[in-house]
Amino acid sequence: MSLESEFVRWLTERVVQRDHVLRGIGDDAAIVAGDQRNQVITTDLLCDGVHFRWGEVSAARIGRKALAVNLSDIAAMAAIPEAAVISVAFPRGFALAEAQQLYEGILELADQFDVAVIGGDTNSWSAPLVISVTMWGRVTEHGPLRRDTAQVGDxxxxxxxxxxxxxxxxxxxxxxxxxxxxxxxxxxxxxxxxxxxxxxxxxxxxxxxxxxxxxxxxxxxxxxxxxxxxxxxxxxxxxxxxxxxxxxxxxxxxxxxxxxxxxxxxxxxxxxxxxxxxxxxxxxxxxxxxxxxxxxxxxxxxxxx
Ligand SMILES: [Mg+2]
CATH class of the missing domain: 3.90.650.10 (PurM-like C-terminal domain)
Known part of the structure; x- marks a missing residue:
């Protein structure tokens, strides 16, 4: 078993169950109880060399993908995407124009799905580009779509x-x-x-x-x-x-x-x-x-x- 699967298994046992968490680790997004509507929350980490190769594709397409993978997880829960926070570690010497292009890719797709980009964090370091997007959405009156509710005969x-x-x-x-x-x-x-x-x-x-x-x-x-x-x-x-x-x-x-x-x-x-x-x-x-x-x-x- 890979480090990641083993680690996630350990963490799932380790974290404390809270009453307001309707579904924690183990689905496309977590489901958290809200006053009006329940919320779904998901996050994805994209690393240069793993999920894309910097220099082979445009900065805008990389940014677009970083947001799109999170939108796909919100879609997996049949929820309405609402907002995202985005954190980026730029390689030292990264040009402002490239950083802007990265975000243009993000913002164009965000506009198409009515997602508000409401903050995040940026850093520079002497390693390749890393982008992390956290997105949340609201569950509709039809309820969320989960992985753990398939029925025999379906x-x-x-x-x-x-x-x-x-x-x-x-x-x-x-x-x-x-x-x-x-x-x-x-x-x-x-x-x-x-x-x-x-x-x-x-x-x-x-x-x-x-x-x-x-x-x-x-x-x-x-x-x-x-x-x-x-x-x-x-x-x-x-x-x-x-x-x-x-x-x-x-x-x-x-x-x-x-x-x-x-x-x-x-x-x-x-x-x-x-x-x-x-x-x-x-x-x-x-x-x-x-x-x-x-x-x-x-x-x-x-x-x-
Ligand atoms: Mg998924």
Whole structure:
């Protein structure tokens, strides 16, 4: 197990449970009780050399991504984004114009989603660029979407297509905020999260959190053109890319079969949903081939080290 997973497991046990925290560590965002509406809070840390490479992409695109990943977590909770604080450690010698460009990328996307940038912190140090965004939003009257409430018998839906995000989608994706709110307002969704580390790994986390298992219908997984393109040089099949590539930032949802069927036939949802399998009582992940063969699926994807 990686340092990060082990550390988070330790921390989850170590922190004190408080009455006003409705959901702490373990979801796309924490849920905190509020007077009028409950709030969701999430944070993400982006490091040069890990999440982007300074010099290979523009400062504005890096800034945009730093905000977009947080918006995706708010979308995963089916909440309305409200405000963000942003902290940056600039490498020494960083030009003011570059810092401004970084923030122009952030602010342009913030405007599109009506997010107020209300503060943060800046530092300079003799190491690469690091950006941390903390964002919060409000839960609607339909309630938050959580990872731990999938039910046996649910259909598993994904928005897509998936895979090959490294070619450009990971920088330019539009967070599924509007789509998630629309789906939540129309349908009784049981559970959900955003896809950040690959469908198989993220689905394994959702089912573990809900103490259930899943069967994935392999021929139903939506495969992106970028996944096909990448497979020409990667020695992996397009399906493998769709199952294991990170940073799709699409939605993974579960709902009762009748609800899922209505979602699938809804023509004005702003996006297409794909029914890729079902939630089962038996723990773990299983794949079903087009021929009906059932085998254990080893969750693979982007593991944080
Ligand atoms: Mg997430």
């Amino acid at each position: 259909r598993i839906l994904v928005t897509g297509p998936l895979g090959g995000s490294i070619l450009s989608h990971h920088l330019d994706f539009t967070p599924r905020v509007r789509e998630s709110l629309l789906l939540r307002s129309r349908y009784d969704l049981h559970a959900g999260m955003d896809l950040t580390d690959g469908l198989s790994l993220d689905l394994s986390r959702l089912v573990a959190s809900s103490q259930v298992g899943a069967e994935l219908q392999l021929d139903a997984v939506p495969i992106s053109n970028d996944a096909r393109l990448l497979s020409q040089s990667s020695h992996k099949s397009p399906l493998e890319h769709a199952l294991t590539d990170g940073e799709d930032f699409e939605l993974l949802l579960t709902a009762a079969p009748d609800v899922a069927a209505r979602i699938m036939s809804d023509k004005d949802l702003l996006l297409s949903c794909h029914d890729v399998g079902k939630i089962i009582a038996e723990p773990g992940l299983w794949s079903i081939t087009p021929g009906g063969q059932r085998t254990r699926l080893q969750p693979q994807g982007y593991e944080h080290r």
